[in-house]
Amino acid sequence: MQYFLKLWHGKYKLPFRILFGVILLGLIVRSVPYLIPIRAQDIAQTDGAITFEDRHGVPLGTLLTRDQDHTMVVSLDDISPYFIQAIIAAEDKRYYEHGSVDFIAVSRAILEAFQAREIVSGASTITMQLARMLYPTHRTLPNKVGEIWTSWRLSAGMDKDTVLAAYINRLPMGSNLYGVEAAARTYFGLPAADLNLAQATLLASLPNDPIDLDPYHHWQALKIRQRYVLDRMVADKMVTAMEAERAYSEQVYLRSRQQGILAAPHFLFWVAQQLPTPDGGTIRTTLDSSLQQFVATQVQQVVDALAPQQVHHAAALVIDNHTGEVLAYVGSPNYFNDSQQGQNDGVQALRQPGSTLKPFLYQLALEQQVIRPQTILADVPTTYAIPGAKLYKPVDYSETFLGPVRVRLALANSLNVPAVRVLEEVGVPVFLNHLRELGFTHLSHEPEYYGLGLTLGSGEVSLWELGRAYLRLAHDGKPVPLVTYFGEETEAAETPTETTSWELIRDMLGDRHARATSFGVDSVLNLPFPAAVKTGTSSDYRDTWTVGFSADYTVATWVGNFDGTAMQQVSGVMGAAPLWHRIMQQLHETREPADFAPPSGLVQHPICAVTGQILGDQSQFESGVGAGFKPAPTCPSAIVLEYLYPQDIQQSNTQNQPLELPPEYNEWLSQQPENQWQGEPRIVFPENDDYFLLSPQAEQENRLEFKLAGKIEDPLEWWLNGEKIATTQSNSLFWNMKLGSWELEVKTAGGEPKSQIIFQVQEAPQKRTRRGFSIAD
Known part of the structure; x- marks a missing residue:
């Protein structure tokens, strides 16, 4: 004590006092973490974890968070000792010998950096890495100090095993998988407790670089890292050299990523985001896992078949018409394929819809009596002067024109010029407002932004919005909310006051003879049972769509490329339609749907197909092909049956009129x-x-x-x-x-x-x- 006082008051008192102050400050700083420790319950991964089941109770997977991350939390006792040894050997071999900071490793890192004049190694311990996982920051010196501070707090609140378990359950394992349990089940189809040495060291290699060591795409690079991990284990006497060589040479089989623990990932992440509260638990979804698997397989097969034509992505949505329940939801061919942007959700992605909005334009025009079922529309070369822009000349992909066409043929054959003419009469603001009422909320710009091209797909919508709108069409205009899980609260739908226009559009979309000019009578759009369907192709073949329904189901499909790359001459009937056809066939494999009811309040009556003139009773004409009649003096071109309003028949002049065109x-x-x-x-x-x-x-x-x-x-x-x-x-x-x-x-x-x-x-x-x-x- 006297010696201490001499130093304190002697001639070296100033340096001694400074040194003492520094030591005292260090002790105080190092003691503070014990006053504010981070305990296991503070970073527990169980809060908000959601387990999903399909409609039959089949497990679909568990999400820790509501974003596109997936994990499963297990204790150290449920993890293979091989993996625990491998991760310690690879990341922090003296983990159980030092505190939260390994000062030997820090000294070595400083020396190596001084010699190489650059940072060679970071000297981060497992505890420090856990700190960075909890509070991600850029790697700077101040952030490194903060990382050390957090690691001290972690060590103050938890023992070594608890810290290690928290670390292992958060390890990035590629493709948005986190933790060894999620990785073991995804890659090998077994729990982490059953990992052998070869499997364990492969997984222990992944956190070093989860992207460039992806086992599905960079197997050789992963094997190089595995060799490093095994060598470290041999050096630390965790395994023998013979055991390491045997593990390195062992043939390891990876599971297909679709067979992993997470089924329907796009759907589950979407549902998780819609849940009203962050509480965890089990959610029984409306998904049918067997149908989901079938649709996912068809999506992949269609993309594979069209790959030579620069097609890489597709998506599909299946809805039960009677309940609005989503039965299948496939957002991409392979969610886990990072190189092909598999995590993009094609069901929710915004794309130009091509001609799939035309049915809603014609429905609105019929409802507002801008057109009638017998109206003749001009499919002829037409030019529009757009203020401040080039002349607008709508054309079809065929670059041909049919001349005078009925509303039914114009819609069924998806003719562009007649649709633009109808939109011009209805008005872009009116149609845009109608689309927003139908649930196309992403059409948020002013009418001038879309212009007359709105009916041809100048806006952007999602497959989800299209499926919901066509479900409404299947319900004769009654809005039906989509349901993704049981117990989901939905608003009560109002019954529309006018349904005839909806029913008439449904009948037109189900008329295979009406669409024969563009698609043929026996095209892929035709099914052996009643179904209404519409295709769409965006400009430059960037997106193809097919949306349609039977009495029981609505199916919406999209085929294209997430990055907007144009496909090679792939139209809606070539891209999305085959996928739609396969799904519809599967849905009705054991039971054929009921027929659509005819449009209420309308009467089938002969009209002249070219002039729209309402003719006499059909008994006066001789039957021809399909729903038509042979030409007659009153209409030498063609006579067809059309659903008409009774008042139009009563007010019509059935006398023969000259066959003239304006x-x-x-x-x-x-x-x-x-x-x-x-x-x-x-x-x-x-x-x-x-x-x-x-x-x-x-x-x-x-x-x-x-x-x-x-x-x-x-x-x-x-x-x-x-x-x-x-x-x-x-x-x-x-x-x-x-x-x-x-x-x-x-x-x-x-x-x-x-x-x-x-x-x-x-x-x-x-x-x-x-x-x-x-x-x-």
Whole structure:
């Protein structure tokens, strides 16, 4: 004591006092963690853990958290001693000999860093690694100090075995798997307690780099790391060299990732996010595990078949129409395939829906009486002037036009121009509001953002939203909430006041003869039982969709690429439709669904397929192919049955009317074969008020073709500015252009006018040539 006082008051008192202060401060700092220890219950992994079952009680898996992480918590007694030894040998061989910080390892790390002039090793103990798992931060010096502080608190509150168990249950094991139990069951199909030396050392190798050591994609790299772990175990006398060599050479078999402990991962993560409280427990979902497995297999098979055409992803959703329960939910071909973005959820992803929104446009237009079932729509070349943008010219992928088409054919064949015409009449704001009411909540921009392309898929929606909307269509407009687990609270649905338009759209989507022009009568969309279906293809073949339903089930499918890469000429009927077809067939394998009820309040009645004219009673006509009749004097083109409103029949004029088309059809008519159109002859090219440029340098371009459309039974006379220039029975005549204003007439041989237009020929502006020079090589 006297010696201490001498030092305290002697000539070395200042350095001694500083040293004493530093030591005292260190002791105080090192003691504080014991006042605020982190105990096992503070970091327990049981809070909020959710166990899932399918509708029959079959286990689907357990989620610790509601994000896309998966783990299963076990005690050290339930872990193979081989794994415990391997992870200690690989990560912290003196774990049971030092405190929370290994000062020998720290000294070595500092020396190595000084010699190499860079950080070679981090000297992190298992306790320090656990601290970093609990509070992830960037690796900086201040954060390292914080990591040490947390590790002291962990050591103050828990013994070595408890810290080690918490560490092992949090180890990153690849593909969003955490902990040895989840990894053992996923990769090998057995509990962690049953791991042998070969399996244990492979799993102990994974935490070093879970991505680049993925056993499904980087097996050789993982084996190199396994050799390192085994060598460490031999050096620490945990196993013999012979045992290590035998373990390294052992043939280890990996399970398919779909056979792991987590079935339907996309679905479970989605359900977990929808649960109202964080309480754990067991949730019985609406999923049918056997159907889920079938759908997942079909998703993979369809993607494999289309892989040569640059197709890598697909998704599917199956709904019970009677309850709204989700029976199958596959978000990607392989959730665990990181290289193929397997964790992306194609059911919830936002993509352009192509033509799958068209049924809801036509339903709204029918409901608002913008169109009627017998309305004829013009599928002809059409141009729209968009303010501040290029001219908008909607076309189909076939780049052909059908001319006058009924509403039924326009929808069933997914024609773009008629749909845009209907949207123009309905109004983009009105249709957008209608879609939002149907549950397409992600269509959140202003109407001007989508424009007339809204009905062709200019917005972005999810497969989930489409499935829910088509379920509503299957219920004649009644909103039905989707249910994912039993006990889920859903809002009561209101019964719509008007259902006829919904029923009529359902009937059109189920008419295989109506869609035959684009898809054929025996396409993949056709099933041996009643079903309504619609396909969609986004621009540049980036997404393909097929959504449809029977009386019992609604199935929505998507095929494409998560990164938006275009597929090679894969349309909806080639991509998503085969997947939809397989699932629908499986659902009805043992029981055929009931027929759809006919649209209520409507009457099937003959109309002229080209003009929409309502004709007399069907008994007056001779039956033809499908739902049609043979041509008759009242309609020489085609007569078909259509569901009509009784008041339209009563108010109709069944007298024979001329088969005429308005001028908007002229361009289309000019492209049709001779005598294709059976109406009165008329000039379709040029059109009235057209003008042409005369180019003296291009003699071939100076010829202008006059075209007629209509039924030409007798020779007709062509007159130009009052002078007859030809008499022909053809629908075409070539004329060498001359400058001026011209009046073109077509008359019968008796002088009866048939058609007349005025056009102009102007001189083409001359291109000025600039004087210049050239330099020879």
